[in-house]
Amino acid sequence: DDVDATPATPAAAENALVTWAAGKVGPEKPLFVYLADHGFVDKFCLDGCGNGVSITPAQLNGWLTQLETTTGVDQVTVVLEACLSGSFISRTDPTDLNSLSKPGRVIITSTSDATNAYASAQGAYFSDAFFSCIADSLDLNSCFQEARAAVATTGVNQAPQMDDNGDALFTNGDGTVAQTRFVTRFFASLRPHITSSGTIEQSGVTRTLFATVEEGAQKIDVVWAAVYPPSFTEPIDAVDNPTLNLAVPTVKLEDSDGNGRYEFTYVNGFTEPETEEAHYRLVFYAQDKNAIHAVPKGDFGGGMRNIYLPIVSK
Structure with missing residues (x-):
């Protein structure tokens, strides 16, 4: 569907997830979401960064939960390319809904909740490497590790995060679910x-x-x-x-x-x-x-x- 002309607003994002995606996902029919823009702690900018034009982890978590409930989709992956995007994973206690972390979801962010994410000469250091790997039909964990390494070449404190076990932390225990998930397995890009x-x-x-x-x-x-x-x-x-x-x-x-x-x-x-x-x-x-x-x-x-x-x- 052509959605290029759709304004980037919280209402449009909610509609895309709760309504538009509902007819396309379900059990064994996975959902993959990629969001790239500016970000702050607990805030992803859409049509600006102020209240009403940005979204919070609680909002995005609520929309995803509604979609999971109505469709039964059991494989949800969200990739966030933004400064401080790790704040969409972290939470202070297990009852805190201001996090995307949940069993069955793979949440990948280009940096932590305390560090910036940087632009490259052709895009963004994390996303450049991550999606080049994805195009080679590799699994999400392999591509996360490859992108994390590409970011490390800059020598800055940008710290990509991944949570796929629902504990709202990025630890050595993450990666087991992500290594079973692929965006595409139909072709390999044969990268340079x-x-x-x-x-x-x-x-x-x-x-x-x-x-x-x-x-x-x-x-x-x-x-x-x-x-x-x-x-x-x-x-x-x-x-x-x-x-x-x-x-x-x-x-x-x-x-x-x-x-x-x-x-x-x-x-x-x-x-x-x-x-x-x-x-x-x-x-x-x-x-x-x-x-x-x-x-x-x-x-x-x-x-x-x-x-x-x-x-x-x-």
């Missing part, structure tokens, strides 16, 4: 793959960044690198004014020979002194024509590696 990457020093402050990328099912659209200087620190913002951009230099690499090797010479881009404790960090990214991302490859001072959790060289 960064086979090698690194830098070649041209002078003390100029280096050539390179990445060799293998195409997947689609042509490569863009290859880029984020350059984190030794002085990088996470932006410090008031809770009511979160910064979504990390504001680190991002450079586009070009394949001038058409051989899959992308390069960019960053002139005077490495001017800060480096020590064993503080050095430049590089993270390389590749995206195809369908906006599917390769697993990022990062340099953390000990050589290039693909990024997974736990971090391993591969």
